[in-house]
Amino acid sequence: MKGPGGALAYLLARSTINRARAWVRRITTPRYAAAFLVGAGYLYVMLGRSRFPTSTPTTGIGDDFVPLFYEMAVVLAVVLTWVFGAVEPGIYFTPADIQMLFPAPVSRRALVRYKLVQAQLPILFTVFVWRMIFRSTSPSFAPGRASALWVVVTTLYLHRVGASFVKVSAAQRGLSGLRRNAIPIAVVLLAFATFIWGIVDAFPAIQAAFDRNSPQGVLSAIRSTPQARIVLWPFDTLLAPLTAHSTAERFRTMGWALLILAGCYAWVMRSAVGFEEAAMQSAERMAARIARVRGRATVPLRAWRPLFRLSPSGRPFGAIVWKNLTAFQRLASPRRTIFFAVFTVLLATAWMRASTTAASMITGIAGGGIFWLAFFGAIAVRADLQQDMLKLQLLRTYPIRSATLVAAEIGGSLIVISAVQWFLILCALLGFLFMPVQPRTVPSALIAGALPKLVAIVIALPAITGLRVAVANAWAVLFPSWVQLGPTKTAGIEAIGANMLTVFGSLLVHVLLMVVPAAIGYGLILALNTLSRGAWAYVPAAIVFSAISTVELWLIAKWLGNVFSRTDPSAVDAALS
Amino acid sequence: MIAVRGLTKRYGEFTAVRDLSFGVEPGEVLGLVGPNGAGKTTTLRALSGIITPSAGSIAVGGFDMAREPERAKSLLAFIPDEPQLFDYLTVEEHLQFTARLYGAADAAGRIPALLGELELNDKRSALPSELSRGMKQKLAIACGLVHAPSALILDEPLTGLDPAGIRRMKGTIASRAKSGVAVLLSSHLLHLVEELCTRLLVIQQGRMVAIGTIAEIVAGRPQLAGQGLEDIFLALTGDGGAPA
Numbered sequence: 012m013k014g015p016g017g018a019l020a021y022l023l024a025r026s027t028i029n030r031a032r033a034w035v036r037r038i039t040t041p042r043y044a045a046a047f048l049v050g051a052g053y054l055y056v057m058l059g060r061s062r063f064p065t066s067t068p069t070t071g072i073g074d075d076f077v078p079l080f081y082e083m084a085v086v087l088a089v090v091l092t093w094v095f096g097a098v099e100p101g102i103y104f105t106p107a108d109i110q111m112l113f114p115a116p117v118s119r120r121a122l123v124r125y126k127l128v129q130a131q132l133p134i135l136f137t138v139f140v141w142r143m144i145f146r147s148t149s150p151s152f153a154p155g156r157a158s159a160l161w162v163v164v165t166t167l168y169l170h171r172v173g174a175s176f177v178k179v180s181a182a183q184r185g186l187s188g189l190r191r192n193a194i195p196i197a198v199v200l201l202a203f204a205t206f207i208w209g210i211v212d213a214f215p216a217i218q219a220a221f222d223r224n225s226p227q228g229v230l231s232a233i234r235s236t237p238q239a240r241i242v243l244w245p246f247d248t249l250l251a252p253l254t255a256h257s258t259a260e261r262f263r264t265m266g267w268a269l270l271i272l273a274g275c276y277a278w279v280m281r282s283a284v285g286f287e288e289a290a291m292q293s294a295e296r297m298a299a300r301i302a303r304v305r306g307r308a309t310v311p312l313r314a315w316r317p318l319f320r321l322s323p324s325g326r327p328f329g330a331i332v333w334k335n336l337t338a339f340q341r342l343a344s345p346r347r348t349i350f351f352a353v354f355t356v357l358l359a360t361a362w363m364r365a366s367t368t369a370a371s372m373i374t375g376i377a378g379g380g381i382f383w384l385a386f387f388g389a390i391a392v393r394a395d396l397q398q399d400m401l402k403l404q405l406l407r408t409y410p411i412r413s414a415t416l417v418a419a420e421i422g423g424s425l426i427v428i429s430a431v432q433w434f435l436i437l438c439a440l441l442g443f444l445f446m447p448v449q450p451r452t453v454p455s456a457l458i459a460g461a462l463p464k465l466v467a468i469v470i471a472l473p474a475i476t477g478l479r480v481a482v483a484n485a486w487a488v489l490f491p492s493w494v495q496l497g498p499t500k501t502a503g504i505e506a507i508g509a510n511m512l513t514v515f516g517s518l519l520v521h522v523l524l525m526v527v528p529a530a531i532g533y534g535l536i537l538a539l540n541t542l543s544r545g546a547w548a549y550v551p552a553a554i555v556f557s558a559i560s561t562v563e564l565w566l567i568a569k570w571l572g573n574v575f576s577r578t579d580p581s582a583v584d585a586a587l588s
Numbered sequence: 589m590i591a592v593r594g595l596t597k598r599y600g601e602f603t604a605v606r607d608l609s610f611g612v613e614p615g616e617v618l619g620l621v622g623p624n625g626a627g628k629t630t631t632l633r634a635l636s637g638i639i640t641p642s643a644g645s646i647a648v649g650g651f652d653m654a655r656e657p658e659r660a661k662s663l664l665a666f667i668p669d670e671p672q673l674f675d676y677l678t679v680e681e682h683l684q685f686t687a688r689l690y691g692a693a694d695a696a697g698r699i700p701a702l703l704g705e706l707e708l709n710d711k712r713s714a715l716p717s718e719l720s721r722g723m724k725q726k727l728a729i730a731c732g733l734v735h736a737p738s739a740l741i742l743d744e745p746l747t748g749l750d751p752a753g754i755r756r757m758k759g760t761i762a763s764r765a766k767s768g769v770a771v772l773l774s775s776h777l778l779h780l781v782e783e784l785c786t787r788l789l790v791i792q793q794g795r796m797v798a799i800g801t802i803a804e805i806v807a808g809r810p811q812l813a814g815q816g817l818e819d820i821f822l823a824l825t826g827d828g829g830a831p832a
Contacts (some may be wrong), residue, residue: 313677314715321684324693330685334674341676405672407638409689430763475819580638581599 012585018308019117019125021135027132028357033372034503042507046493047067050508059373065277078247078254079230081163085224093199098182099293100286101168101175102126106294113287120280127169127279155261158254162268169275176282202242209238245271272296315341327411328419335394337425342394380430381468385475386518388428389483395420396484396575400496404580414572424480429473435467467549471532473561478524481567491583528559589634589664589770594644597630597794604799606632606794607644612770613738617761619785620774623825627794628774631744635698635772636666648739665737669744671728674717679703679727682713683734685745690735704732705760721748723754729757739770745781757764782817792825 023526038047104112104121108218114123142157160209181189189196220228232315249271251264291402298533317337321330399406399420406416487494493509532552590612596606605627612618622628633639635646637657646653651660677685684701687695701710706726714723725748726736732740746754761784765771775781783790790798798805805820808814812820817821 314713317681321644321681321688323687323696324689324691327689328693330688333688334677337681338674339675402672402674404633404638404668408661408664408666410691411656411661411689412658463776525609577640579599580633 012053016307019112019121023125023129038505041094042166043492043509046507046508048502048508049511050396050506053511054504077391078250080350081250081254082243082246084201085163085250086243089170090245092171096171096174097293099175099177100179100290101172102130102286102290105292109246109291109294113290119286123280124171130168131165133418134161137164156255157254158264159255159265159268162272163249163253163263163434163512166268166275169272169279172281173275173282176279176286179286180282189483195282205238206242209233209236209242212238225537246555262523290479301447313341320377327409328415328422330417331411331416332422332426333401335420336426338398339392339394339423339427358533365375381435381472384428384432384435385472386479386521388515389480390423391542392427393425393483394423395480395487397487397494397496400487400491400583403578403583410570413576414569417488417514417572417575418565418568421480421484421564425477425484426472428480432472432476433469436465440465446574461546463546463549470550470553471556474478474528474557475525475565478560479517479521481564481571482521482524483572485519485520485571486513488571488578496583525560525565528556528563531559532556533570589649590772591717592635592644592646593646594595595631595634595641595646597627597634597639597644598642604794605634605791607640608791608794608796609644609821610796610799612790614738614768614770615788616764617765617771617773617785619770619781619788620791621778621781621788621821622791625793626791626825629743631791632666632741632772632774636741637661638648638666655731660827662735663738664741665732665735665739666741667729667732667743667745669747671724673724673727675716677758678715679708679719682727682731683795688732695734698734698736699804700734704731704743705756706795707756709791722750722753725749729760733764737769740764741771742771742773744775744776744777745773745776746775778817778821790824791816797824 037043055131067427104122104126112125138157138161141160188535210233213232216232216235217229220226220232234243249269250263250268252268255261255264304336317333318340319333389395396417409416487496490513532555535547535555537551539551592611593609595605595608608627608631610618620628622629627735633655634641635648637660639651640654644800646660648660649663650811651663673682674685680703681743682700683695683699687693687699692698696720700709703712706729707731708726709724711719711723729745732742740761741759746759749757758780761771761773765784765786773781773785782802787799788802789796791817792803798808800808802817802820805824806815809823812823815823
C-alpha cells in the first residue's frame with residue numbers, strides 16, 4: 012500500500028505488534044509473571060464457567076426471550092446515541108494522532124478508516140469475552156455465532172460514529188450541516204414517527220395489557236403493529252444471525268446483516284465531516300477523564316484548611332503525619348464523607364434493631380465495619396507510602412531517619428482509620444443507649460458483659476490496624492509493581508493477579524503477625540479467669556496484645572526503613588512503566 | 589562543603605559513575621556538564637542522598653552521607669529539573685512543611701520573602717494542580733531555599749522558567765553563592781554555566797574528563813586555547829557536534 016494509507020497501515024501494524032511485545036516482555040519478567048498466572052487462572056475459572064445458565068443449553072442464547080432482549084438492548088443503544096450522545100466525533104483521536112496526523116497530508120476519510128480499523132481490536136476483545144462467557148452453557152456459541160456478534164457490535168459502533176458526525180456537522184454548520192445530513196436525519200425522524208404512529212394504533216391493546224398487569228403483553232402489542240415491524244426490521248435483521256437456531260439459518264440471514272453493516276460503513280465514510288476541532292476538544296476532555304479515572308489525586312482538589320496548623324519547630328515525624336492527614340482530608344470529597352456518615356448511621360441503626368442483647372450488639376458491630384476497616388481500611392485510606400512511594404526521590408532528600416519516615420507514614424493512615432473506627436463505636440454506643448431496645452435491661456447487661464469487651468476492642472483496634480497498615484506499606488516498598496501507587500492504576504490480566512496476590516498475601520502476613528500477641532493475650536485471659544476476673548480480663552489482655560504489636564510495629568518500621576533507604580528509584584519508575 | 593571521593597555507582601553490569609572525586613567549597617559554583625547519559629543525574633542523586641553509591645564517599649559540611657545522612661542532608665537542598673510536589677499541599681504549606689522537616693524554626697520570617705522573591709505571593713493558597721510548569725519550578729526552588737541550605741544542588745534549574753524568571757533565578761544562585769553557599773549546578777545550557785560557574789566538572793560515560801576553571805582546563809590542552817565553552821565541551825567529550 013502506497014501513500015498515507017500505507018503509512019497509517021504501518022502505524023497500526025507496528026503499534027499493535029510493539030504493544031503486544033511490550034506486554035509479553037512485561038508479563039515474562041519475574042515480578043509480573045506470577046501476577047499474570049494468578050490473574051489468568053482467575054479469569055479462566057470465572058469466565059470458563061458461565062454465570063448465565065439457560066433453560067435449553069443446546070440452543071443457548073437462541074431462546075425465545077433472548078431475541079427480544081437483544082432487540083430491546085440494540086434499540087435502546089441506538090435511541091440513546093441519538094438522544095444523549097455527545098456532540099463530539101464518535102472516534103477518539105489521541106493527542107499524538109492530533110499532533111502527528113492532523114497536519115499530515117492525509118484525507119479525512121483515510122483518518123476515519125484508520126480509526127475504524129483501530130477500533131477493531133477492542134471490538135474483537137469484547138466478542139472474545141462474550142464467547143468465553145457463553146462457551147460452556149452454549150456450545151453453539153461457536154465461531155459462527157461469535158462472528159454474528161461481531162457484526163452487531165461493529166454495526167453499532169459504526170452507527171455511533173455516523174450519528175456523532177451528524178451532530179458535529181449540525182453543531183458546526185447549523186442549518187447547512189443539517190441539510191448535508193438530510194437523509195440520515197429524515198430516516199431517524201421517519202422511524203420515530205412511524206413507531207409513535209404504531210403505538211397510537213395499538214393503544215387499546217396496550218391499555219388492555221396494562222390492565223392485565225402484563226409487561227410482555229404491552230411489548231407484544233407494540234411489536235405486533237405493522238409500523239413497529241417496519242421500524243424494527245433493520246434491528247431484527249441485524250440480530251437474526253446471532254439468534255439463529257442453526258448454522259444454516261445463520262448463513263441464510265448473515266447476508267442481510269452484512270448489508271446493514273456495509274450501509275453503516277458507507278454512511279460514516281460519506282459523512283466524515285470536519286471533525287478536527289471537535290476531536291481536539293474531545294481529546295482534552297478524554298485526557299481529563301482518564302486522569303480522573305486513574306486516581307483520586309487528579310480529582311479537582313479543594314484547599315480546605317488543614318485539621319491543625321503545623322508548628323515550624325518540632326520533630327519531622329509530625330510534619331509527615333500532618334502532610335498525610337492533610338492529604339486525606341483534601342482527597343476525601345464532601346460527597347464521599349456525607350455518604351459514609353449516612354451509611355454509618357444506617358448500619359449502626361440496623362445493627363441495633365437486629366440486636367436483642369448487648370453481647371450480640373457488640374459482636375455485630377465488631378464483626379462489621381470496624382473489623383472491615385482493620386483488615387481492609389489500609390487499602391482504602393492509603394495516606395502513607397502507598398501514595399508517597401511516587402515521591403521516593405523527594406522523601407529521600409529529607410534529613411529524617413528512614414525508620415522514622417516509615418513510622419510517620421504508617422501513622423498517617425493509622426490515625427485516620429482508628430478515628431473512623433472509634434467514631435463507629437461511639438455511634439453504635441450512643442444509638443444503643445438512646446434506642447428503644449429493651450431499655451431496662453441494657454445498662455446492666457452492658458456493664459456486666461459487654462463494656463469490658465468494648466474497652467478491650469477500643470484498645471486493641473489501633474494495634475490490629477497498625478499492623479495491617481504496616482504490611483500494606485511494606486508491600487508498597489517491596490513490590491511497587493504489584494501495588495496501586497498514588498493515583499496510578501494498571502489494567503490487564505497481570506493487574507488482576509497482582510491485586511489478588513497483594514490482598515491475600517498481605518492478609519496472610521497480617522494474620523501471622525497477630526499470632527504471637529494474640530496467643531499471649533489469650534493466655535493472659537485464661538490466667539486471669541482462674542482468678543475470677545470475668546470479662547474484665549479482656550482489658551489487660553488487650554493492653555498486652557497492643558504492647559507486643561507495638562514492638563512488632565517498631566521492628567517493622569526499622570526494617571522497612573532500611574529497605575526503603577536502599578530502594579532504587581528506578582524500581583518505582585519500572586513499576587509505573 | 590561538598591567532598592566526593594571515588595564515587596562509583598553500578599547498576600548490575602553497567603557502571604553509571606566511575607571513581608569520581610571532586611569538591612565544592614563555600615561560595616563556589618561548580619558546573620557539572622556532560623553529554624546525555626554521562627552520569628550527571630546519577631551523580632546528583634547520589635550527592636543528595638537519593639541513591640546509595642556502590643563505592644566511594646560523599647561528605648557535606650564534614651558529615652558523611654553514609655554514616656550521618658540526616659545531618660548531611662540537613663545542610664543540603666536538591667532542586668530537580670522535574671519538580672516533585674505534593675498534590676494536596678498549597679504553596680505556603682509546602683514551605684511550612686519543608687521548614688519543619690529541616691528543623692528551620694526561623695523559616696517563618698523567610699517564607700514571605702521567598703514567596704516575594706519567586707513571585708509566588710499571589711499563589712500562596714494554590715494547590716500544585718493550579719500552577720503552571722514554571723510556577724511549580726519556582727515552588728520547588730523555594731522549598732530548596734526555605735531552610736537556608738549551606739550547599740545547593742541544582743539540576744537544570746531554568747527549565748520551565750520565563751525570561752524574567754530565568755534572570756531572577758540566576759540572581760538567586762549568584763547571591764546564594766556570594767553569601768557562602770556551595771553550589772553544584774548541572775545544565776546543558778553552556779552559556780548559563782559559563783555565566784554563573786566558577787569552576788567546571790566535565791564528565792563522560794561516568795568518568796571525569798576535566799575539572800577546574802575554564803582557564804585551567806584550557807591550560808592543560810593548548811589546542812583549545814581561544815575557543816568558546818561550546819567548542820571546549822565538544823572537544824572534551826569527543827562529540828564533533830557538526831550540524832548535519
